[in-house]
Amino acid sequence: METPRYLIILWRSKWLLLVGLVVATLGGLLAGFTLVDGQVVPRSEQAYRASTTVLVTSQTQPMYQAVIPGQEVVEGQTLATDVDLTQKAILYAYMVSGLEMRDGVADQIGQLSDTEDLTALRRTTQPGGDESFPGRYVLPIIDVVGASTDPDRAEQISATATDLFLTQVAAEQEAAGIPEAERVVMSVLDESGAVAEEGSNPMIPVLVTFLGIFLLFVAAAFLIAGAKGSRERKRAARDAAAIDEDEPVDESPTESPRMRRGRSSALPPDPVERADDREPTTVG
Known part of the structure; x- marks a missing residue:
């Protein structure tokens, strides 16, 4: 089985790819880590999230009551209507994520940095589900979420916001x-x-940088191979042209019978001896 051409090119460029491997490794390490006080620390900080789950109910719809008893109807008065708490849960989530709640949290635990956040969302999945992929449930449950690069700080933001709310x-x-x-x-x-x-x-930045630099060297290997192939083809074409110029050229083409007849007719006739030019004959 014939070896694919791209594998041949990569094998012939193995030293270039080896240099690219070293450069890509160094570039990835520099992109992902740095030196701080003589210690190697990652450049990208790990983010943490902590959440507090809050159930929204009412006195008329307790969690463990299966039947709502009837109510006495007073003439001239309508029946009481229960509010849909699943829809109100969305409003409560917006209130927790609002500026007023953020300022209240900052007053208690300090100003939130650029890497910290406070938000809330209504649950749509089961307890083990991830709200980044919403489910189909409509629940009167909200999660108060605190985010920070410090895990203790993330828990503090979530708990403080819940208490304030x-x-x-x-x-x-x-x-x-x-x-x-x-x-x-x-x-x-x-x-x-x-x-x-x-x-x-x-x-992640280490791997992304490593792959990016190494792929550049792979592309360079193919470009160099293409340039070499183009130069070799041009050199072969010049050599072939030079060989054609050095060969002797027969400039007398084969004559056809018509050409020969034409040339013979164009020649002058053979001279004829005149009678005066002949020697006299001696008579006995």
Whole structure:
């Protein structure tokens, strides 16, 4: 079986590729790591996320009640209507992610840096699901999420925001004079510790830089091979032209019968001896 041409080119350029391998390794290490106080530390910082899960319920729809009892209807008064808390959960998520809540968290634990964030989202998956790939559930559950390069700081942001939000909800209900039986009830279901986010691995820039530099050397190997092949073809064409010029050329082509007849007719006739030029004959 014939060896593919690209493998032949790569094998002939093995020394160039070896140099590229060394340069790509050094470039990847420089892109991913740096020296700080004599220690090698990654350039990209690992990000962490911590979340607190909050359940939104009401007094009229308790978690463990299967049947809602009937109510006495008063003439001239409509029946009470339960609010769809699954839709309100979206509004609560926006409130937690808002500027007012962010300022309240900063007042308690310090100003949030550029690498820190506070957000909230309504759950649409089962407990082990990832909200980056939403499910089909519509749940009255929100996650209060804190993000930071420091895992302890991420947990602090999430817990502080949750406490502030629950306190704010209770204060707003009290200020509005909402009866106890009609108030929204919020309870914390879970407080997850900080987990490392995907995509912030310090090895990712190392691999990306390594592959980018090495592929440049591979491309250079093919370009050099193409240039050499082009020069060899041009040299072969010049050598062939020079050989054709050195060969003797027969400039007398083969004559056809017509050409020979024409040339013989063009020649002058043979001279004829005249009678006066003949010698006299001696008579006995």
